[in-house]
Amino acid sequence: MYRFIGIEDLAANALIELLEKGDCRRVDFETLVKYGHAVISVLRENGDEATLLLSKEYRNELIRNYSDFFEIIHNEQKNDAIVLREGKTVEDLRNRFRAFLTLDCLRAFTNSKSLAELGVAV
Template sequence: MCYYIGIQDLVANALIELVDNNKEGKVSFKELNEYGAKVLDVLNEKGERAVLVLSRDYTNRFIHNCTEYFEIESHDDEKYVCLKEGITTDKLRDVFRSYTTYQVLQAFVDAKSLEVLGITA
């Protein structure tokens, strides 16, 4: 089986972990790319195949379709996806993790993946 991981999956899971670990509710696109690459590494180490779906078109659709949960901000020439005020990590879990397979979820929360976001055990 091959898993397809979209930007909405990366954003939601990164922000869940960042907020739950008392970090800011924002993540840069650079961090998302690094997080996604590490998630793929973790899955590959376990013999799972996965592909990141991060094309410009797909990312633009994400930005348009997920305005209820996220907003884009720019700081110091870097773009960030930020959690909108009033949106909880429980809400993100309900919306974005309910369809995630166990293998992919484990890769999102693996210590190696979280380290990319500055989260250590």
């Protein structure tokens, strides 16, 4: 099966893990890309093909379509980051972004290889 992993699903799943394991409400783009590549690798190991949708156009769509959840913080000295808006919780993220994930995608997002790229222990 061929899958497309959008920046919104990648960011939401990264933030769920970061919040649960360290109360961090932001993920920088460099870390997000590494996490995404690990997720793709896990899916491929299980026989699925996948592509990340992370271009600037998809970043703009993220803000346009999910501005109630995310904002992008631009920083010249550090990487730009996606930040979870105040008032949004892990439960909000789970209900919106994990409720309809297939089990193999969920497993790829929460695989120890993927989580290692976020810097969170299993």
